[in-house]
Amino acid sequence: MNLVKRVSAAALVVLLAAGACDSGGDAPASAPPDKVTYLTAVGAFGRESYAWVAKEKGFFAAAGIEVEIRPGSGTTENLGLLASGRAQFSANDLSAVMIVLGNGKYREDVRAIAAIQQRTLNSVTALAATGVNTPRDLAGRTIGGVQGGAPWLLFPAYAKLAGVDASTVKWIGVEASQMPKLLATGQVDGVGQFVVARPAVEKAAGGRTAVVLPYSDVLTDLYGNALIASTKVIREDPDLVRRFAGALMEGLVYSIEHPEETGQILRKYVPTTDPATAAAEVALMEPYIRANGVVGAFDGARVARAIAILRGTSIIAGELPTADLVAFDFVSGQVR
Template sequence: MNLVKRVSAAALVAVLATGACDSGGEPETAPPDKVTYLTAVGAFGREAYAWVAKEKGFFAEAGIEVEIRPGSGTVENLGLLASGRAQFSANDLSAVMIVLGNGKYRQDVRAVAAIQQRTLNSVTALSGTGVETPRDLAGRTIGGVRGGAPWLLFPAYAKLAGIDPASVKWIGVEAAQMPKLLAVRKVDGVGQFVVARPAVEKAAGGRPAVVLPYSDVLTDLYGNALVTSTTVLREDPDLVRRFADALLAGLVYAVAHPAEAGQILRRYVPTADPVTAAAEIELMAPYIRANGLVGVFEPARVARAVAILRGTGIVTGELATTDLVAFDLVTGSVRSGELATTDLVAFDLVTGSVR
């Protein structure tokens, strides 16, 4: 990783102009870049890596001061990025494809690094309720975050799992309330990440959870990705690289030290349970690498994912796949017209050097 402290250009020019520094003096360092980062949803253990990157100094070493805010799902997060009220967010890549592929924020946001190499989306229920397979969801009520990835992606999952999406009712639920509402049978299932099992079982008093992973039928989909705005990409691609490197360093550290990561999350989010958070992080560990690398996108996989979502009908219109790598995104060129994978992912920003 190239996490280096930068010397202020203005300070360097001043030194050269005067010909020397004051005795014993050193060039001033530039003030850090200040950015706002949004988690995908809430402040759960699976999001702890951002606070780990902050606590362990990875952002500071990259010359970045980060305000971390709990996100509220893909649609709202992308809106905040597009409006400039946040500079970076974590979002499920499939949900981003759905939003961009149907015409919203298409020219405003791009994914720049893969946080999870496989989708973590699922419908989670409790044992003994009659939900054991996807077909058991017919006629049931599922709670989810409006505009969140599990809800947006469910029609594709349902079709490939052999059930009619219209036979399942979804209702809006705040992320923090999902485990509790499931435990008291206000809903039959919740749209959750597979790593949320410990939180669900804790809320249910230890009752086993039944997890129906979307990845069972949607095999080529990525999980969360780091997303930024095209404005930030155009105006400061170096900031994007530095932020991505630091965030991925936090991700790697968190999965290597889940108990410590849980404690770090607790320091920043007092309501967090560090034990449950650590358990979520442990469950996430197998998802963050592809061929030993962290952060990378494979263009062919992105193209296949787009094709899957088009094939199930939840992404409409033509999605060009001939231009797979967007090498020009960091210089500010943004294509118009049909959505290609280059309209979604800046493939060249993260090289996979973080292991």
């Protein structure tokens, strides 16, 4: 990316809050880099590749940060690692984080600081040959999903609004990397996946057509993944949080503007990657990331509406003020 384009992309992104502006968000050149651990939401798929892009293109290094990137294992496990101090940042579906925090777990330990996708990517994905074409076709079916992951946690809310009796649908725990294979071999009728996983599913199924049932069709105010930080690092080093958010969002923008290069970068760090499939996922993710020319921002009123949706479907039992979910001080353009 040339300098002009890079500056333009960065301007879309995390235009960092005032506290970081004096230094441009970069650590002093003479200072040793801050070392942090970042967890992907789940696995090491194309949709998670922007973290490796930020590493490969030097965005983290320019911000004075040395990052260890680890494949995550879903919302519940990731939040536990943040709460225990074994990681400082993770990507996780914001709605799943709402469910965990709204039911009283990790509420003092984590906060969302930036929106990675402006709409939820969650879905149930099936093969057309199984006869699953609408949400109601899921009745009596078996769905594979990451236990504690967002598609599983959100399914009761989706089912209620889509007119499906969730009690008739059986979920079983499977590893994220095994989902396309299990679906292709008929061991499950559907998988709880992100909508952008369609290319991987169809490849595993030998080119058979996949049917994607997006949760966003009925859960319209929900965000997708968010950058989550431990409250400990927010409290003790807010400048590090700003710098990390800025570098990660810069990687996010670069990845969607260069999907083919992104697929190759991911293969460098994860040799089992099919770069073409990864690039296809990244390209599909682009419209979920940009909204009104802003990347990374939250709207507090919309966050409140999303909480209300989940409370209205009884997935969240208690109150969840937006301030207990989102720290609005680290990305400019966020509306409280």
